[in-house]
Protein backbone atom coordinates (compact mmCIF):
# COMPACT_ATOMS: atom_id res chain seq x y z
CA UNK A 319 0.00 0.00 0.00
CA UNK A 320 1.36 3.38 -0.89
CA UNK A 321 1.67 6.37 1.34
CA UNK A 322 -1.15 8.85 0.96
CA UNK A 323 -0.28 12.46 0.26
CA UNK A 324 -3.33 14.41 1.37
CA UNK A 325 -2.74 18.09 1.99
CA UNK A 326 -5.69 18.92 4.17
CA UNK A 327 -7.04 17.70 7.47
CA UNK A 328 -10.07 16.19 5.77
CA UNK A 329 -10.66 12.48 6.25
CA UNK A 330 -8.91 10.28 3.74
CA UNK A 331 -11.23 9.07 0.98
CA UNK A 332 -12.49 5.50 1.27
CA UNK A 333 -9.87 3.30 -0.29
CA UNK A 334 -10.70 2.06 -3.74
CA UNK A 335 -10.19 -1.67 -3.82
CA UNK A 336 -7.02 -2.48 -5.73
CA UNK A 337 -7.42 -3.27 -9.41
CA UNK A 338 -4.91 -5.28 -11.42
CA UNK A 339 -2.27 -3.67 -13.59
CA UNK A 340 -2.92 -3.85 -17.32
CA UNK A 341 -0.11 -5.16 -19.51
CA UNK A 342 -0.71 -5.05 -23.26
CA UNK A 343 1.58 -5.99 -26.11
CA UNK A 344 1.50 -3.49 -28.97
CA UNK A 345 3.30 -3.10 -32.31
CA UNK A 346 5.73 -0.56 -30.82
CA UNK A 347 6.33 -2.63 -27.67
CA UNK A 348 3.57 -2.45 -25.12
CA UNK A 349 1.47 -0.56 -22.59
CA UNK A 350 1.62 -0.78 -18.82
CA UNK A 351 -1.29 0.85 -16.99
CA UNK A 352 -1.75 1.25 -13.25
CA UNK A 353 -5.41 1.83 -12.32
CA UNK A 354 -4.36 3.19 -8.93
CA UNK A 355 -3.60 6.63 -10.32
CA UNK A 356 -4.05 6.02 -14.06
CA UNK A 357 -0.36 5.96 -14.83
CA UNK A 358 -0.05 4.99 -18.49
CA UNK A 359 3.36 4.02 -19.82
CA UNK A 360 4.16 3.12 -23.39
CA UNK A 361 7.33 1.03 -23.52
CA UNK A 362 9.50 0.09 -26.48
CA UNK A 363 9.75 -3.59 -27.41
CA UNK A 364 12.86 -4.35 -25.38
CA UNK A 365 11.60 -2.52 -22.33
CA UNK A 366 8.23 -4.22 -22.56
CA UNK A 367 9.91 -7.62 -22.61
CA UNK A 368 11.83 -6.81 -19.43
CA UNK A 369 8.62 -5.80 -17.66
CA UNK A 370 6.65 -8.74 -19.05
CA UNK A 371 9.33 -11.23 -17.93
CA UNK A 372 9.33 -9.74 -14.44
CA UNK A 373 5.57 -9.54 -14.00
CA UNK A 374 4.40 -12.65 -15.82
CA UNK A 375 7.33 -15.09 -15.61
CA UNK A 376 8.64 -13.79 -12.29
CA UNK A 377 12.07 -13.41 -13.92
CA UNK A 378 14.19 -10.57 -12.51
CA UNK A 379 16.02 -8.34 -15.04
CA UNK A 380 19.40 -9.83 -15.82
CA UNK A 381 21.61 -7.14 -17.33
CA UNK A 382 22.60 -3.80 -15.81
CA UNK A 383 20.68 -1.99 -18.53
CA UNK A 384 17.56 -4.06 -17.89
CA UNK A 385 17.83 -3.54 -14.14
CA UNK A 386 18.21 0.21 -14.58
CA UNK A 387 15.23 0.28 -16.93
CA UNK A 388 13.04 -1.74 -14.59
CA UNK A 389 14.01 0.61 -11.79
CA UNK A 390 12.92 3.60 -13.90
CA UNK A 391 9.55 1.92 -14.45
CA UNK A 392 9.27 1.23 -10.72
CA UNK A 393 9.78 4.92 -10.08
CA UNK A 394 6.65 5.53 -12.15
CA UNK A 395 4.69 2.66 -10.62
CA UNK A 396 5.83 2.08 -7.05
CA UNK A 397 5.30 -1.42 -5.74
CA UNK A 398 5.93 -2.95 -9.14
CA UNK A 399 7.69 -6.27 -8.88
CA UNK A 400 7.31 -9.95 -9.38
CA UNK A 401 4.15 -11.16 -7.71
CA UNK A 402 3.53 -7.80 -6.05
CA UNK A 403 0.47 -6.88 -8.09
CA UNK A 404 -2.12 -8.81 -10.04
CA UNK A 405 -1.79 -8.29 -13.76
CA UNK A 406 -4.47 -8.31 -16.47
CA UNK A 407 -2.30 -9.24 -19.43
CA UNK A 408 -3.14 -9.04 -23.16
CA UNK A 409 -0.17 -10.53 -24.92
CA UNK A 410 -1.64 -11.65 -28.25
CA UNK A 411 -0.45 -10.49 -31.65
CA UNK A 412 -0.75 -6.71 -31.82
CA UNK A 413 -2.39 -4.85 -34.68
CA UNK A 414 0.11 -3.84 -37.33
CA UNK A 415 0.73 -0.13 -37.76
CA UNK A 416 -1.40 0.80 -40.75
CA UNK A 417 -0.93 4.54 -41.01
CA UNK A 418 2.10 6.73 -41.37
CA UNK A 419 1.46 9.05 -38.47
CA UNK A 420 -1.51 7.97 -36.42
CA UNK A 421 -0.39 5.20 -34.10
CA UNK A 422 -2.81 2.27 -33.93
CA UNK A 423 -3.12 0.09 -30.87
CA UNK A 424 -4.82 -3.27 -30.50
CA UNK A 425 -7.74 -1.78 -28.55
CA UNK A 426 -8.46 1.69 -27.21
CA UNK A 427 -7.19 2.48 -23.72
CA UNK A 428 -10.15 4.81 -23.10
CA UNK A 429 -13.81 4.36 -24.03
CA UNK A 430 -16.23 7.28 -23.84
CA UNK A 431 -19.55 5.75 -22.94
CA UNK A 432 -22.80 7.67 -23.39
CA UNK A 433 -24.71 5.70 -20.79
CA UNK A 434 -27.91 7.60 -21.43
CA UNK A 435 -29.24 10.37 -23.65
CA UNK A 436 -31.50 11.48 -20.83
CA UNK A 437 -31.03 14.77 -19.02
CA UNK A 438 -33.47 17.12 -17.36
CA UNK A 439 -31.22 20.19 -17.19
CA UNK A 440 -31.92 21.46 -20.72
CA UNK A 441 -28.61 23.33 -21.01
CA UNK A 442 -28.67 25.49 -24.12
CA UNK A 443 -25.12 24.51 -25.11
CA UNK A 444 -25.49 20.70 -24.68
CA UNK A 445 -23.29 19.05 -27.32
CA UNK A 446 -25.35 15.86 -27.07
CA UNK A 447 -28.73 17.63 -27.40
CA UNK A 448 -29.92 15.58 -24.43
CA UNK A 449 -33.62 15.54 -23.54
CA UNK A 450 -35.65 14.44 -20.50
CA UNK A 451 -37.03 11.44 -22.40
CA UNK A 452 -33.66 10.33 -23.86
CA UNK A 453 -32.82 6.62 -24.05
CA UNK A 454 -30.76 4.63 -21.52
CA UNK A 455 -28.58 1.66 -22.43
CA UNK A 456 -30.24 -1.28 -20.63
CA UNK A 457 -28.06 -2.72 -17.87
CA UNK A 458 -27.84 -6.13 -19.57
CA UNK A 459 -26.29 -4.48 -22.66
CA UNK A 460 -23.92 -2.40 -20.51
CA UNK A 461 -22.80 -5.54 -18.65
CA UNK A 462 -22.11 -7.43 -21.89
CA UNK A 463 -20.25 -4.43 -23.26
CA UNK A 464 -18.13 -3.96 -20.14
CA UNK A 465 -17.03 -7.60 -20.28
CA UNK A 466 -16.01 -7.15 -23.91
CA UNK A 467 -14.07 -3.99 -23.07
CA UNK A 468 -12.30 -5.69 -20.17
CA UNK A 469 -11.36 -8.62 -22.41
CA UNK A 470 -9.98 -6.20 -24.97
CA UNK A 471 -7.73 -4.58 -22.35
CA UNK A 472 -9.51 -1.22 -22.12
CA UNK A 473 -8.14 0.71 -19.12
CA UNK A 474 -10.55 3.59 -18.44
CA UNK A 475 -14.15 4.56 -19.08
CA UNK A 476 -15.29 8.16 -19.37
CA UNK A 477 -18.98 7.81 -18.56
CA UNK A 478 -21.14 10.65 -19.78
CA UNK A 479 -24.54 11.28 -21.25
CA UNK A 480 -27.04 12.85 -21.05
CA UNK A 481 -26.77 12.85 -17.32
CA UNK A 482 -25.29 9.48 -16.39
CA UNK A 483 -26.56 9.67 -12.81
CA UNK A 484 -30.12 9.48 -14.16
CA UNK A 485 -29.41 5.98 -15.45
CA UNK A 486 -31.44 3.66 -13.18
CA UNK A 487 -28.48 1.26 -12.75
CA UNK A 488 -25.61 3.74 -12.39
CA UNK A 489 -24.40 2.18 -9.13
CA UNK A 490 -24.30 -1.31 -10.65
CA UNK A 491 -22.50 0.01 -13.73
CA UNK A 492 -19.77 1.64 -11.62
CA UNK A 493 -19.38 -1.46 -9.48
CA UNK A 494 -19.20 -3.84 -12.42
CA UNK A 495 -16.65 -1.74 -14.32
CA UNK A 496 -14.47 -1.59 -11.23
CA UNK A 497 -14.82 -5.30 -10.59
CA UNK A 498 -13.74 -6.05 -14.17
CA UNK A 499 -10.58 -3.98 -13.71
CA UNK A 500 -11.64 -0.93 -15.72
CA UNK A 501 -11.46 2.49 -14.04
CA UNK A 502 -14.83 4.24 -14.37
CA UNK A 503 -14.78 8.05 -14.44
CA UNK A 504 -17.94 10.11 -14.60
CA UNK A 505 -18.94 13.55 -15.84
CA UNK A 506 -22.06 14.88 -14.17
CA UNK A 507 -24.01 18.08 -13.66
CA UNK A 508 -24.36 17.05 -10.02
CA UNK A 509 -28.04 16.25 -10.25
CA UNK A 510 -29.08 13.04 -8.44
CA UNK A 511 -25.95 12.88 -6.27
CA UNK A 512 -27.58 10.74 -3.60
CA UNK A 513 -25.82 8.73 -0.88
CA UNK A 514 -25.81 5.46 -2.84
CA UNK A 515 -24.24 7.10 -5.87
CA UNK A 516 -21.70 9.04 -3.81
CA UNK A 517 -20.69 5.88 -1.99
CA UNK A 518 -20.27 3.94 -5.26
CA UNK A 519 -18.24 6.80 -6.75
CA UNK A 520 -15.92 6.87 -3.74
CA UNK A 521 -15.38 3.10 -3.93
CA UNK A 522 -15.13 2.68 -7.68
CA UNK A 523 -14.36 5.86 -9.61
CA UNK A 524 -11.02 7.27 -10.59
CA UNK A 525 -12.36 10.81 -10.78
CA UNK A 526 -15.64 12.65 -11.21
CA UNK A 527 -15.93 15.78 -13.33
CA UNK A 528 -18.21 18.77 -12.99
CA UNK A 529 -18.55 21.02 -16.02
CA UNK A 530 -17.69 24.65 -15.41
CA UNK A 531 -18.03 26.95 -18.42
CA UNK A 532 -18.43 30.03 -16.27
CA UNK A 533 -18.77 31.03 -12.64
CA UNK A 534 -21.48 32.97 -10.80
CA UNK A 535 -24.19 34.55 -12.93
CA UNK A 536 -22.63 33.31 -16.14
CA UNK A 537 -22.96 29.73 -14.94
CA UNK A 538 -26.67 30.21 -14.34
CA UNK A 539 -27.18 31.44 -17.89
CA UNK A 540 -25.52 28.38 -19.33
CA UNK A 541 -26.80 25.69 -17.02
CA UNK A 542 -30.36 26.73 -16.24
CA UNK A 543 -29.43 26.26 -12.60
CA UNK A 544 -27.91 28.72 -10.17
CA UNK A 545 -24.23 28.57 -9.28
CA UNK A 546 -25.27 27.33 -5.84
CA UNK A 547 -26.31 24.09 -7.54
CA UNK A 548 -22.74 23.61 -8.79
CA UNK A 549 -21.21 24.52 -5.45
CA UNK A 550 -23.53 22.13 -3.68
CA UNK A 551 -22.46 19.28 -5.97
CA UNK A 552 -18.79 20.14 -5.36
CA UNK A 553 -19.39 20.12 -1.60
CA UNK A 554 -20.97 16.67 -1.70
CA UNK A 555 -18.10 15.24 -3.73
CA UNK A 556 -15.58 16.80 -1.37
CA UNK A 557 -17.35 15.45 1.70
CA UNK A 558 -17.18 11.96 0.26
CA UNK A 559 -13.50 12.25 -0.63
CA UNK A 560 -14.21 11.89 -4.35
CA UNK A 561 -11.48 13.16 -6.67
CA UNK A 562 -13.08 16.05 -8.48
CA UNK A 563 -12.14 17.57 -11.79
CA UNK A 564 -13.49 20.84 -13.14
CA UNK A 565 -14.02 20.52 -16.87
CA UNK A 566 -13.81 23.90 -18.57
CA UNK A 567 -15.00 23.96 -22.17
CA UNK A 568 -13.57 27.04 -23.84
CA UNK A 569 -15.21 28.88 -26.70
CA UNK A 570 -14.90 32.32 -28.23
CA UNK A 571 -17.78 33.45 -26.00
CA UNK A 572 -16.50 32.39 -22.57
CA UNK A 573 -12.79 32.96 -23.17
CA UNK A 574 -12.95 36.48 -21.66
CA UNK A 575 -14.23 34.76 -18.47
CA UNK A 576 -11.09 32.65 -18.16
CA UNK A 577 -9.48 34.77 -15.40
CA UNK A 578 -12.60 34.45 -13.24
CA UNK A 579 -12.78 30.70 -13.87
CA UNK A 580 -9.09 30.24 -13.04
CA UNK A 581 -9.46 32.28 -9.84
CA UNK A 582 -12.39 30.10 -8.81
CA UNK A 583 -10.34 26.94 -9.40
CA UNK A 584 -7.43 28.41 -7.44
CA UNK A 585 -9.73 29.01 -4.48
CA UNK A 586 -10.51 25.27 -4.31
CA UNK A 587 -7.66 23.71 -2.37
CA UNK A 588 -8.75 20.13 -2.80
CA UNK A 589 -9.25 19.77 -6.51
CA UNK A 590 -7.94 16.72 -8.38
CA UNK A 591 -7.51 18.67 -11.59
CA UNK A 592 -8.74 21.20 -14.11
CA UNK A 593 -9.24 20.07 -17.69
CA UNK A 594 -9.61 22.53 -20.53
CA UNK A 595 -11.64 21.38 -23.50
CA UNK A 596 -12.12 22.92 -26.91
CA UNK A 597 -15.75 23.74 -27.72
CA UNK A 598 -17.10 21.63 -30.60
CA UNK A 599 -19.97 22.89 -32.77
CA UNK A 600 -22.13 19.85 -32.15
CA UNK A 601 -25.69 19.33 -30.87
CA UNK A 602 -27.32 22.40 -29.32
CA UNK A 603 -23.82 23.77 -28.73
CA UNK A 604 -23.46 24.43 -32.46
CA UNK A 605 -25.62 27.51 -32.32
CA UNK A 606 -24.75 28.60 -28.81
CA UNK A 607 -20.97 28.99 -28.85
CA UNK A 608 -18.21 29.55 -31.37
CA UNK A 609 -15.02 27.46 -31.58
CA UNK A 610 -11.75 28.97 -30.41
CA UNK A 611 -10.55 29.22 -34.00
CA UNK A 612 -12.62 32.43 -34.03
CA UNK A 613 -9.98 34.00 -31.81
CA UNK A 614 -6.67 35.08 -33.36
CA UNK A 615 -4.04 32.59 -32.14
CA UNK A 616 -1.65 35.42 -31.30
CA UNK A 617 -4.23 36.61 -28.74
CA UNK A 618 -5.35 33.18 -27.63
CA UNK A 619 -1.94 31.79 -26.74
CA UNK A 620 -1.01 34.25 -23.99
CA UNK A 621 -4.32 33.54 -22.27
CA UNK A 622 -4.02 29.78 -22.42
CA UNK A 623 -0.45 30.07 -21.21
CA UNK A 624 -1.49 32.28 -18.34
CA UNK A 625 -4.25 29.86 -17.28
CA UNK A 626 -1.88 26.88 -17.32
CA UNK A 627 0.89 28.73 -15.49
CA UNK A 628 -1.43 29.96 -12.74
CA UNK A 629 -2.97 26.55 -12.16
CA UNK A 630 -0.04 24.21 -12.60
CA UNK A 631 1.48 24.67 -9.17
CA UNK A 632 -1.95 24.31 -7.57
CA UNK A 633 -3.49 21.24 -9.17
CA UNK A 634 -3.20 18.97 -12.19
CA UNK A 635 -3.84 20.81 -15.42
CA UNK A 636 -4.95 18.89 -18.45
CA UNK A 637 -6.59 19.44 -21.78
CA UNK A 638 -8.56 17.33 -24.19
CA UNK A 639 -6.89 16.12 -27.34
CA UNK A 640 -9.03 18.53 -29.39
CA UNK A 641 -7.24 21.48 -27.76
CA UNK A 642 -3.75 20.19 -28.61
CA UNK A 643 -2.85 22.72 -31.35
CA UNK A 644 -3.56 25.42 -28.79
CA UNK A 645 -0.97 23.93 -26.46
CA UNK A 646 1.53 23.12 -29.19
CA UNK A 647 3.02 26.59 -29.28
CA UNK A 648 3.70 26.67 -25.56
CA UNK A 649 4.98 23.12 -25.22
CA UNK A 650 8.52 24.30 -24.58
CA UNK A 651 7.46 26.72 -21.89
CA UNK A 652 5.40 23.99 -20.32
CA UNK A 653 8.49 21.78 -20.33
CA UNK A 654 7.19 18.68 -21.99
CA UNK A 655 10.01 16.22 -21.53
CA UNK A 656 10.78 13.06 -23.38
CA UNK A 657 7.84 10.76 -22.93
CA UNK A 658 5.48 13.54 -21.88
CA UNK A 659 4.52 14.46 -25.37
CA UNK A 660 1.54 16.21 -26.78
CA UNK A 661 -1.14 13.97 -28.15
CA UNK A 662 -3.39 15.08 -30.97
CA UNK A 663 -6.87 13.80 -31.81
CA UNK A 664 -7.24 10.40 -30.17
CA UNK A 665 -10.51 9.45 -31.89
CA UNK A 666 -10.27 5.81 -33.07
CA UNK A 667 -6.58 5.87 -32.12
CA UNK A 668 -6.36 5.54 -28.35
CA UNK A 669 -10.00 6.28 -27.54
CA UNK A 670 -13.40 5.66 -29.04
CA UNK A 671 -16.99 6.54 -28.26
CA UNK A 672 -20.07 4.39 -27.75
CA UNK A 673 -23.44 6.13 -27.84
CA UNK A 674 -26.69 5.27 -26.10
CA UNK A 675 -27.88 3.38 -29.21
CA UNK A 676 -24.79 1.14 -28.89
CA UNK A 677 -23.24 2.62 -32.00
CA UNK A 678 -19.48 2.98 -31.99
CA UNK A 679 -18.37 6.48 -33.00
CA UNK A 680 -14.86 7.98 -33.33
CA UNK A 681 -15.61 10.31 -30.43
CA UNK A 682 -18.92 11.22 -28.82
CA UNK A 683 -19.09 14.47 -30.82
CA UNK A 684 -19.07 12.61 -34.13
CA UNK A 685 -22.43 10.85 -33.89
CA UNK A 686 -22.83 11.46 -37.62
CA UNK A 687 -19.85 9.22 -38.42
CA UNK A 688 -20.76 5.82 -36.98
CA UNK A 689 -18.06 3.17 -37.23
CA UNK A 690 -20.24 0.18 -36.38
CA UNK A 691 -23.15 -1.15 -34.38
CA UNK A 692 -22.66 -3.29 -31.28
CA UNK A 693 -26.04 -4.98 -31.85
CA UNK A 694 -24.53 -6.72 -34.86
CA UNK A 695 -20.74 -6.62 -34.37
CA UNK A 696 -18.33 -7.20 -31.52
CA UNK A 697 -16.43 -4.25 -30.14
CA UNK A 698 -13.10 -5.45 -31.48
CA UNK A 699 -14.59 -6.15 -34.92
CA UNK A 700 -15.57 -2.48 -35.10
CA UNK A 701 -12.19 -1.30 -33.77
CA UNK A 702 -10.42 -3.33 -36.43
CA UNK A 703 -13.00 -2.68 -39.16
CA UNK A 704 -12.83 -0.63 -42.33
CA UNK A 705 -14.74 2.38 -41.04
CA UNK A 706 -12.40 2.84 -38.07
CA UNK A 707 -9.46 2.50 -40.41
CA UNK A 708 -10.91 5.13 -42.75
CA UNK A 709 -11.25 7.52 -39.81
CA UNK A 710 -7.58 6.99 -38.90
CA UNK A 711 -6.50 7.59 -42.47
CA UNK A 712 -8.43 10.87 -42.59
CA UNK A 713 -6.40 12.01 -39.63
CA UNK A 714 -3.22 10.67 -41.13
CA UNK A 715 -3.35 12.95 -44.16
CA UNK A 716 -4.89 16.00 -42.49
CA UNK A 717 -1.65 17.91 -42.06
CA UNK A 718 0.01 16.81 -45.31
CA UNK A 719 -1.24 19.64 -47.50
CA UNK A 720 -0.63 22.46 -45.07
CA UNK A 721 2.83 23.95 -45.33
CA UNK A 722 2.79 24.96 -41.65
CA UNK A 723 1.84 21.48 -40.42
CA UNK A 724 3.78 19.26 -42.79
CA UNK A 725 7.05 20.97 -41.86
CA UNK A 726 6.20 21.41 -38.15
CA UNK A 727 8.41 19.72 -35.55
CA UNK A 728 5.25 18.66 -33.68
CA UNK A 729 3.42 17.22 -36.67
CA UNK A 730 3.47 13.58 -35.50
CA UNK A 731 2.24 14.47 -32.01
CA UNK A 732 -0.27 17.21 -32.79
CA UNK A 733 -1.46 15.66 -36.08
CA UNK A 734 -2.71 19.04 -37.25
CA UNK A 735 -5.86 19.35 -35.17
CA UNK A 736 -9.41 18.02 -35.39
CA UNK A 737 -10.18 16.18 -38.64
CA UNK A 738 -13.81 17.29 -38.44
CA UNK A 739 -13.89 20.96 -37.44
CA UNK A 740 -11.60 23.95 -37.33
CA UNK A 741 -11.60 24.06 -33.52
CA UNK A 742 -8.44 25.96 -32.65
CA UNK A 743 -5.44 27.35 -34.50
CA UNK A 744 -1.80 27.40 -33.49
CA UNK A 745 0.32 30.49 -34.13
CA UNK A 746 2.36 28.59 -36.69
CA UNK A 747 -0.68 28.07 -38.92
CA UNK A 748 -2.23 31.44 -38.21
CA UNK A 749 -5.91 32.39 -38.11
CA UNK A 750 -8.50 31.12 -40.61
CA UNK A 751 -8.05 32.84 -43.94
CA UNK A 752 -4.36 33.43 -43.30
CA UNK A 753 -2.68 30.05 -43.75
CA UNK A 754 0.93 30.91 -42.89
CA UNK A 755 4.01 29.39 -44.51
CA UNK A 756 6.57 29.57 -41.74
CA UNK A 757 10.16 28.33 -41.85
CA UNK A 758 10.31 24.53 -42.01
CA UNK A 759 11.26 22.87 -38.72
CA UNK A 760 11.49 19.44 -40.29
CA UNK A 761 11.44 17.97 -43.76
CA UNK A 762 7.88 17.22 -44.85
CA UNK A 763 7.30 13.53 -45.53
CA UNK A 764 7.10 12.43 -49.12
CA UNK A 765 3.48 11.58 -49.87
CA UNK B 766 14.97 0.31 -23.59
CA UNK B 767 12.80 3.37 -23.32
CA UNK B 768 9.57 4.74 -21.96
CA UNK B 769 8.09 6.20 -25.14
CA UNK B 770 5.13 8.01 -23.63
CA UNK B 771 3.96 8.70 -20.12
CA UNK B 772 0.56 9.93 -19.01
CA UNK B 773 -0.87 10.16 -15.57
CA UNK B 774 -4.32 11.11 -14.41
CA UNK B 775 -7.87 9.85 -14.65
CA UNK B 776 -9.65 10.76 -17.85
CA UNK B 777 -13.14 12.08 -17.26
CA UNK B 778 -13.84 13.93 -20.45
CA UNK B 779 -15.62 12.67 -23.49
CA UNK B 780 -13.13 13.87 -26.07
CA UNK B 781 -10.34 11.45 -25.86
CA UNK B 782 -7.31 11.13 -23.74
CA UNK B 783 -6.14 14.27 -22.09
CA UNK B 784 -2.60 14.97 -21.13
CA UNK B 785 -1.90 16.25 -17.67
CA UNK B 786 1.03 18.57 -17.65
CA UNK B 787 4.26 16.93 -16.57
CA UNK B 788 4.32 18.41 -13.11
CA UNK B 789 0.59 18.24 -12.72
CA UNK B 790 0.57 15.87 -9.79
CA UNK B 791 2.13 17.99 -7.12
CA UNK B 792 -0.98 18.50 -5.08
CA UNK B 793 -2.58 15.51 -3.40
CA UNK B 794 -5.93 16.85 -2.27
CA UNK B 795 -8.58 14.19 -2.20
CA UNK B 796 -6.70 12.30 -4.84
CA UNK B 797 -4.33 10.43 -2.56
CA UNK B 798 -2.23 10.08 -5.67
CA UNK B 799 1.50 10.32 -5.23
CA UNK B 800 3.22 13.09 -7.15
CA UNK B 801 4.78 11.85 -10.37
CA UNK B 802 8.29 10.80 -9.52
CA UNK B 803 9.47 11.74 -12.98
CA UNK B 804 8.73 15.41 -12.52
CA UNK B 805 12.17 16.60 -11.65
CA UNK B 806 11.57 19.84 -13.53
CA UNK B 807 11.04 22.96 -11.48
CA UNK B 808 7.52 24.33 -11.39
CA UNK B 809 7.30 27.44 -13.51
CA UNK B 810 5.51 30.21 -11.76
CA UNK B 811 6.13 33.03 -14.21
CA UNK B 812 2.69 34.45 -13.87
CA UNK B 813 2.10 37.58 -15.89
CA UNK B 814 -0.91 39.78 -16.12
CA UNK B 815 -3.81 38.54 -18.21
CA UNK B 816 -3.66 41.58 -20.44
CA UNK B 817 -6.34 42.46 -22.96
CA UNK B 818 -9.12 39.88 -23.33
CA UNK B 819 -8.92 38.07 -26.67
CA UNK B 820 -11.66 38.95 -29.09
CA UNK B 821 -13.52 36.87 -31.60
CA UNK B 822 -13.34 37.84 -35.22
CA UNK B 823 -16.82 39.37 -35.83
CA UNK B 824 -17.35 37.23 -38.91
CA UNK B 825 -16.58 34.07 -36.96
CA UNK B 826 -19.68 33.89 -34.81
CA UNK B 827 -21.63 30.75 -35.50
CA UNK B 828 -24.48 31.02 -37.99
CA UNK B 829 -27.07 30.43 -35.34
CA UNK B 830 -25.46 32.96 -33.03
CA UNK B 831 -25.73 35.46 -35.85
CA UNK B 832 -29.31 34.43 -36.46
CA UNK B 833 -30.01 34.86 -32.75
CA UNK B 834 -28.58 38.37 -33.04
CA UNK B 835 -30.80 39.22 -36.00
CA UNK B 836 -33.87 37.74 -34.33
CA UNK B 837 -33.08 39.70 -31.17
CA UNK B 838 -33.01 42.97 -33.13
CA UNK B 839 -36.32 42.13 -34.84
CA UNK B 840 -37.95 41.09 -31.55
CA UNK B 841 -36.62 44.19 -29.79
CA UNK B 842 -37.98 46.33 -32.62
CA UNK B 843 -41.38 44.63 -32.38
CA UNK B 844 -41.46 45.03 -28.60
CA UNK B 845 -40.62 48.70 -28.89
CA UNK B 846 -43.26 49.17 -31.54
CA UNK B 847 -46.04 47.81 -29.33
CA UNK B 848 -46.09 50.67 -26.75
CA UNK B 849 -45.60 53.23 -29.48
CA UNK B 850 -48.61 51.91 -31.40
CA UNK B 851 -50.63 51.61 -28.19
CA UNK B 852 -49.69 55.15 -27.25
CA UNK B 853 -50.67 56.47 -30.63
CA UNK B 854 -53.90 54.42 -30.65
CA UNK B 855 -54.78 55.51 -27.14
CA UNK B 856 -54.07 59.09 -27.99
CA UNK B 857 -56.29 58.81 -31.03
CA UNK B 858 -59.01 57.01 -29.01
CA UNK B 859 -58.72 59.58 -26.24
CA UNK B 860 -59.02 62.29 -28.75
CA UNK B 861 -61.95 60.47 -30.31
CA UNK B 862 -63.66 59.91 -26.95
CA UNK B 863 -62.59 63.23 -25.51
CA UNK B 864 -62.01 61.63 -22.10
CA UNK B 865 -58.87 60.60 -20.11
CA UNK B 866 -60.32 57.31 -18.81
CA UNK B 867 -61.42 55.92 -22.10
CA UNK B 868 -59.70 52.54 -22.47
Ligand code: SF4
Pocket residue numbers: 643646647717722723724726727728729732733734735744745746747
Ligand atom coordinates in the same frame (compact mmCIF):
# COMPACT_ATOMS: atom_id res chain seq x y z
S1 SF4 C 1 1.54 23.67 -37.42
FE1 SF4 C 1 0.01 22.03 -37.54
S2 SF4 C 1 1.06 20.27 -36.62
FE2 SF4 C 1 2.22 22.08 -35.98
S3 SF4 C 1 1.33 22.69 -34.01
FE3 SF4 C 1 0.23 23.81 -35.61
S4 SF4 C 1 -1.62 22.57 -36.07
FE4 SF4 C 1 -0.12 21.27 -34.99
Ligand code: SF4
Pocket residue numbers: 598639640663664665680681682683684735736737738739780781
Ligand atom coordinates in the same frame (compact mmCIF):
# COMPACT_ATOMS: atom_id res chain seq x y z
S1 SF4 D 1 -12.48 14.12 -34.00
FE1 SF4 D 1 -12.29 16.27 -33.33
S2 SF4 D 1 -13.82 16.45 -31.68
FE2 SF4 D 1 -13.41 14.24 -31.93
S3 SF4 D 1 -11.74 13.76 -30.49
FE3 SF4 D 1 -10.79 14.24 -32.49
S4 SF4 D 1 -10.27 16.43 -32.31
FE4 SF4 D 1 -11.81 16.00 -30.74
